[in-house]
Amino acid sequence: MEETGSRPLDALNIARNKTVMVDLKNGLRYIGKLKAFDIHINVVLSDAEEHFNGEVKRKLGTVFIRGDTITIISPP
Amino acid sequence: MEETGSRPLDALNIARNKTVMVDLKNGLRYIGKLKAFDIHINVVLSDAEEHFNGEVKRKLGTVFIRGDTITIISPP
Amino acid sequence: MEETGSRPLDALNIARNKTVMVDLKNGLRYIGKLKAFDIHINVVLSDAEEHFNGEVKRKLGTVFIRGDTITIISPP
Amino acid sequence: MEETGSRPLDALNIARNKTVMVDLKNGLRYIGKLKAFDIHINVVLSDAEEHFNGEVKRKLGTVFIRGDTITIISPP
Amino acid sequence: MEETGSRPLDALNIARNKTVMVDLKNGLRYIGKLKAFDIHINVVLSDAEEHFNGEVKRKLGTVFIRGDTITIISPP
Amino acid sequence: MEETGSRPLDALNIARNKTVMVDLKNGLRYIGKLKAFDIHINVVLSDAEEHFNGEVKRKLGTVFIRGDTITIISPP
Amino acid sequence: MEETGSRPLDALNIARNKTVMVDLKNGLRYIGKLKAFDIHINVVLSDAEEHFNGEVKRKLGTVFIRGDTITIISPP
Structure with missing residues (x-):
C-alpha cells in the first residue's frame, strides 16, 4: 500500500x-x-x-452510530 | 486524530x-x-x-443494553 | 470512567x-x-x-442464556 | 464474582x-x-x-451443536 | 473437565x-x-x-462447509 | 501458498x-x-x-464501504 | 489430527x-x-x-468473494 491515502480510514480522516x-x-x-x-x-x-x-424523519444534535450497523459512508 | 474529543467514545463520555x-x-x-x-x-x-x-411501552428502572443490538445513541 | 459503578457490568453485579x-x-x-x-x-x-x-409459556428451573442472543437485562 | 458457582459455565458443569x-x-x-x-x-x-x-421430529444418537446457534440451555 | 472425551471437538474426532x-x-x-x-x-x-x-438435491464429491453456517453435526 | 498472487488480497491489490x-x-x-x-x-x-x-440510483463521489456488508468484488 | 490432509483448508489447497x-x-x-x-x-x-x-446470470472475470458470506465450496 505504497500510495498516500491508500488505507480506507484515510478517506474518513479527510472527511472529518x-x-x-x-x-x-x-x-x-x-x-x-x-x-x-x-x-x-x-x-x-x-x-x-x-x-x-x-x-x-428527525433532527438530532449529536449522534453516535455503532460501526457494525453501517453499510457505507459518503459525502452527500 | 489530533483534536480533543475526536474519538467516538468521547461523545458518550460527555453524555454521561x-x-x-x-x-x-x-x-x-x-x-x-x-x-x-x-x-x-x-x-x-x-x-x-x-x-x-x-x-x-414500559417504564423500567435500570436497564443494561447489550452493545451489539444498538444502532445509535443520541440525546433525545 | 472515574465514578464508582460506572462500568456496565457493575450494574449486573448489583443485580446478582x-x-x-x-x-x-x-x-x-x-x-x-x-x-x-x-x-x-x-x-x-x-x-x-x-x-x-x-x-x-413455561416454568424452567435454572436457565443458561447465551449472551449474544440478549438485547436487554432489567429488573422487572 | 466472589460466590462459588458464580460463573455461567459452572451451571453447565453441574448439568454434565x-x-x-x-x-x-x-x-x-x-x-x-x-x-x-x-x-x-x-x-x-x-x-x-x-x-x-x-x-x-427425530431421534439422534450423539449431536454436536455449534454454540453460536444456541439461545438457552436448561433442564427440561 | 475431568473426563475423557469431555470436549465438544472430541466428539467430532471420534466421528472422523x-x-x-x-x-x-x-x-x-x-x-x-x-x-x-x-x-x-x-x-x-x-x-x-x-x-x-x-x-x-445433489451428489457432491468433496464439500468444504464453512463453520459459521452450521447448526448441528450428527451421525445420520 | 507457493504462487505469486495466491492470496485473496493480492487480487484486490492488482485491481487498485x-x-x-x-x-x-x-x-x-x-x-x-x-x-x-x-x-x-x-x-x-x-x-x-x-x-x-x-x-x-445515485452518483456518489467517494464512498467508504464497510467490509462486513460486502459479498463480492469484481471488475464490472 | 494425525492424517495427511486432515485439516479443512487442505481440501481447498488441493482444489487450487x-x-x-x-x-x-x-x-x-x-x-x-x-x-x-x-x-x-x-x-x-x-x-x-x-x-x-x-x-x-453473469460472466465475471476475476471475483473476490468475502469468506463470511460463503456456505460451501465444492467441485461442481
Whole structure:
C-alpha cells in the first residue's frame, strides 16, 4: 500500500468536520458533520438528520452510530 | 486524530449522566440517563423508558443494553 | 470512567441474586434470579419463567442464556 | 464474582451427564444428556431428540451443536 | 473437565471417517464422510449429498462447509 | 501458498485504481475506482455509482464501504 | 489430527487452480477456477460465472468473494 491515502480510514480522516451521509443496514440514513470515528467504524456526527426513504424523519444534535450497523459512508 | 474529543467514545463520555436515546436493531428505543458504557458499547441507563413506534411501552428502572443490538445513541 | 459503578457490568453485579428480566432478540423474555454472568453477557437465572407476548409459556428451573442472543437485562 | 458457582459455565458443569434442553435460534430444540461443552458454548448431547413446536421430529444418537446457534440451555 | 472425551471437538474426532449429517442455518443438510474439521467447525465431507426437506438435491464429491453456517453435526 | 498472487488480497491489490463492482448483502451494488482496502475488506471507491436491480440510483463521489456488508468484488 | 490432509483448508489447497462451486448465504453461486483463499475463507475465482436458481446470470472475470458470506465450496 505504497500510495498516500491508500488505507480506507484515510478517506474518513479527510472527511472529518465535513458533512457525510451514513447509510445503515436497516435502511436509515444519517447526514451530519463527521466529528469522530474509530477502527470499528463507530462514528459520531454533529448536526445530524435522520432520513428514511429520502425524507427527513428527525433532527438530532449529536449522534453516535455503532460501526457494525453501517453499510457505507459518503459525502452527500 | 489530533483534536480533543475526536474519538467516538468521547461523545458518550460527555453524555454521561445526561438523558440519551438508544435505538436498537429490533426497532425498540430506550430513553434514560446514561450511567455507564464500555468499548463494546454495552450501555446502562437509569430511569429508562422503552418506546416502540413513538409510544412509551414500559417504564423500567435500570436497564443494561447489550452493545451489539444498538444502532445509535443520541440525546433525545 | 472515574465514578464508582460506572462500568456496565457493575450494574449486573448489583443485580446478582435479585430478580431480573432478560429480553432476547427472538422476542422471548426470561424472568428469574440472576445467579451468574460473564463478560460475554452469558447469564444464568434460577427459578426462571419464559414469557412471550406478556404470557408465561413455561416454568424452567435454572436457565443458561447465551449472551449474544440478549438485547436487554432489567429488573422487572 | 466472589460466590462459588458464580460463573455461567459452572451451571453447565453441574448439568454434565444430566438431561438438558438446548433451544436454537431457528426454533429447533434438542433434548439429551449433556456430555461436553466449551467456552464458545459448543455442546455435545448423547441420546438426543430433535423437537419442533413441541413434537419430536427425530431421534439422534450423539449431536454436536455449534454454540453460536444456541439461545438457552436448561433442564427440561 | 475431568473426563475423557469431555470436549465438544472430541466428539467430532471420534466421528472422523464416519458418515455424519451436517445441518446448516439455511435449511440445507449435507450427509457424507467426515474427513476434516477445525476449531471454527469448518468441515470437509467426502462422498457428500445435499438434502433439502428430506430429499437428495445433489451428489457432491468433496464439500468444504464453512463453520459459521452450521447448526448441528450428527451421525445420520 | 507457493504462487505469486495466491492470496485473496493480492487480487484486490492488482485491481487498485481500476474500476470494480462491489456487491453488498442488501442487494445494492457500487461501481467505482478502487482506491483503498484493508484486511477487513473495508473498501474506498472514487467516482462511485450506486446501482439497484441493474439501474443507477445515485452518483456518489467517494464512498467508504464497510467490509462486513460486502459479498463480492469484481471488475464490472 | 494425525492424517495427511486432515485439516479443512487442505481440501481447498488441493482444489487450487481447479474449477469449484462456491455457494453464498444469499442463494447466489459462483463457479470458477480457485486461484486463492485465506484462513477467513476469502476466496478468489478466475473465469467465474454467477448462477442463481440453476441459471447463469453473469460472466465475471476475476471475483473476490468475502469468506463470511460463503456456505460451501465444492467441485461442481
